[in-house]
Amino acid sequence: MPSEKELTAHQSVIELHQWIEDVFTGRAGHPSTLEKLLSSFSASFSMITIKGQLIGLAEVETLFRQQSSGRPELRIEIDACETLAETAESVVCRYRETHHWQGSVQSRWSLAIIDIDNGQPVWRYLHETAIAQ
Structure with a gap:
């Protein structure tokens, strides 16, 4: 049985990507969604992009602001979400x-x-790896 923390984290994965889709597509309300999205990240957030670049929160914020409304047909699907580890925090x-x-x-x-x-x-770290087509 999943813990409350686990359920919260899995729901966050889904919500965060819905917010990203809303911002990139420019759906109504996306300026407030952008602020909600950005507040989901830790001040020390970092990620490895699918191109292998290490970026921080400032670069992520710039990306979201520059791409806002830039991909009106984008659709993001999330599946196969699983917990690999859980700590007290x-x-x-x-x-x-x-x-x-x-x-x-x-x-x-x-x-x-x-x-x-x-x-x-609060998202602290993200690592993305492209899946070969």
């Missing part, structure tokens, strides 16, 4: 993320460390 999740955009489909495996602070998920 965090949950480590692996999930598959699939982007549908302009007739192409790109998938990646993602590994996230999500801290749970007073019941709220």
Whole structure:
């Protein structure tokens, strides 16, 4: 039976990617969604992109702001979410993320460390690895 922290982390994976989709597609309300999205990340957040680059929160924020409304047809699917580890403070999740955009489909495996602070998920780390087509 999944713990409350685990359920919170898995729900955060789904919600965060819905918010990303909303921001990139420019759906109504996306400026407030962008702020909600950015507040989901730790100040020390870092990630490894599918191109192997190490970036921090400032670069992620710049990406979201620059890409806002830039991909109106984007659809993101999340599946295969599972917990790999759980500590007193965090949950480590692996999930598959699939982007549908302009007739192409790109998938990646993602590994996230999500801290749970007073019941709220805060993303600390993300590592993305492209899945060969």
